[in-house]
Amino acid sequence: MRVTNNYNTGRRWHTPVSPRRILASSMRNPTPPKIWRGRSDCRECGGDCAMFGDLPANELNLIHAPFDDLRFPTGAPLFLQGDDVNGIYSVRSGMVKLNRINADGTQRIVRVLRPGNTVGLEAMLHPQYEHDAIALTPVVACRIPLDVMDKLDRESPTLHRRVLQQWHAALADADQWFAELANGSARVRIARLLLKMRDDDNPENSVLFTLEDIGSILGMTVETGSRVINAFLREGKIKRLETQGRDYWIDVAALEAEAQSDAV
Numbered sequence: 001m002r003v004t005n006n007y008n009t010g011r012r013w014h015t016p017v018s019p020r021r022i023l024a025s026s027m028r029n030p031t032p033p034k035i036w037r038g039r040s041d042c043r044e045c046g047g048d049c050a051m052f053g054d055l056p057a058n059e060l061n062l063i064h065a066p067f068d069d070l071r072f073p074t075g076a077p078l079f080l081q082g083d084d085v086n087g088i089y090s091v092r093s094g095m096v097k098l099n100r101i102n103a104d105g106t107q108r109i110v111r112v113l114r115p116g117n118t119v120g121l122e123a124m125l126h127p128q129y130e131h132d133a134i135a136l137t138p139v140v141a142c143r144i145p146l147d148v149m150d151k152l153d154r155e156s157p158t159l160h161r162r163v164l165q166q167w168h169a170a171l172a173d174a175d176q177w178f179a180e181l182a183n184g185s186a187r188v189r190i191a192r193l194l195l196k197m198r199d200d201d202n203p204e205n206s207v208l209f210t211l212e213d214i215g216s217i218l219g220m221t222v223e224t225g226s227r228v229i230n231a232f233l234r235e236g237k238i239k240r241l242e243t244q245g246r247d248y249w250i251d252v253a254a255l256e257a258e259a260q261s262d263a264v
Helices: 021-029 042-050 146-155 157-183 186-196 209-216 222-234 254-260
Strands: 002-005 014-017 037-041 067-072 078-080 088-093 096-101 107-113 132-135 139-144 205-207 238-240 249-252
Touching: 002 222, 067 078, 107 157, 107 209, 139 146, 139 205, 146 157, 157 186, 186 222, 186 249, 186 254, 222 238
Parallel strands: none
Antiparallel strands: 002 014, 037 067, 067 139, 078 132, 088 139, 096 107, 096 132, 205 249, 238 249
């Protein structure tokens, strides 16, 4: 048993150390560190943050602590499953994948987060994070201290509603993610994945995971994923934007037709 003291809130939790978690953490590949870019004053840029955007001035003024402004290179963790919570992250640019580590050490990607999404909301209720949050692309995020969230949740009706909305959106997105990607042929599921991973600003561009991650998301072998992607390349439905990169141009109409080909 260990005692964890949270420096932001003064909370103390008695949490058992899981041998499985220690073993799983030790077996993971090392990832690049985060880069601290300084402090952000949310009273100046709150409009760019999904959690604080459009917060009334009198409620925004309740924020007195500046936030850590962090940059994470591709592959770097914002946090790992089982880590003691140290704040909530607001994604400003890039994409973050959430992994769930199973009891046997295997992992499953359960959601992808984009700019405007909030990562680690469970920190408001639980002493430890429930997923791995890994930068899928270079990510810029603000880390919001728990004491700020606690204060605003108590004193800001607008933020309290927004937290509930974020929880609901996360659940709805997870349900949609599972419903769209868990059924259909391999071609259908990869077409749907490419459509879901489109760039918001340029919908003809999409990004793919590694083949291992594709297998984890879609429940297929690496070989099957590779075969379908190569088939889409030959058919002209996708084109690599970089020789070694994971960015693709996609034929949206062709992939939408492919994604519906199993519909009944």
